[in-house]
Each structure stands twice: as structure tokens, then as C-alpha cells.
Amino acid sequence: MVDDIAGLRRILLENRTIAMVGLSANWVRPSYFAAKYMLDRGYRVIPVNPQYSEVLGQRCYPRLAEIPERVELVDCFRKADDIPPLVEDAAAIGARVLWLQLGVVNRDAARRAEALGMEVVMDRCVKIEYARLFGGLHWAGVNTGVISARRLPCLEVAGRRASG
Secondary structure (H helix, E strand, O other), X not given: OOOOHHHHXXXXXXXXXXXXXXXXXXXXXXXXXXXXXXXXXXXXXXXXXXXXXXXXXXXXXXXXXXXXXXXOEEEEOOOHHHHHHHHHHHHHOOOOEEEEOOOOOOHHHHHHHHHOOOEEEOOOOHHHHHHHHHOXXXXXXXXXXXXXXXXXXXXXXXXXXXXX
């Protein structure tokens, strides 16, 4: 399992075509936000969800097996119990990486994916990791300058010193 900074960075640099399983067309869902963010960063995002024909202007496929192009990374926005069949599907289309989103942990499925030759990232968000590793956290409102580790200068309040 890949859990180190160098490995995560390598995966995100080398794998530019992402099939997002469970991607929602609802703009308030985390999958939608992650897909939009990665599209805006130049990734090819392929939605996989039988409920839609298109998400974010991208053709949506009902299953991984129906995608007509090479997929490098399969990003799973599904509950942990749904992952084992997705491992087999990802291997069948030649994916190099199985990425399980935040809160999705299935160690047996991860071991199976590794046995099939895939690298596995588990319990991490592709958008958050990209932002963390490539300097985009400010876009999400984290680096706004509102919260800072710098101490404010002391203020004079009614003849007394007070820290800000």
C-alpha cells in the first residue's frame, strides 16, 4: 500500500486518467468537488455511475468495463463492502492504481488489488492529496491568511498591554 509522500506524488504525476466510480452529478457531493478539481488541474476524469449519462461535461459510463480508453487510476467513492468486485473490474481494464477515498477501508480488497499488480492508496482523498503535495490548499480556503501561526503584535488597550 502506498502511504508515503514520495509514492503519492509519483502516483499523481504518472497517472493522469482517472475513472471515478460513484461520481455524483450533485454539486454538493465530495465526489463532484474532487472531480471538478482534478479536471481543472488537467486530469482526464471519466465518471462511472449508472445513474447518469454525463457529469461535468464528461460522458459517464455505467461500469468500468464499458470505458473505451485506457484508465490508469480507479478512484472509488463507494462503501467498503462494494470494493471487492471493483478490484476485479479495475484489474480487468488494466488500471495501475486503485484509490479508495477517505473513510473507505477494505484491507482484503487492497491485498487482492496488490496481488493483481495494482498499487493501492486507501482512506485518502485524491483532491486533498493533490492540493497538499502540489501546493493547491489555498484554493480550498486553507491558505487564506485568516489562520496563522504568526503572533500578532501587542496592542495598547486603555494603558495596558494586551495581546491581539
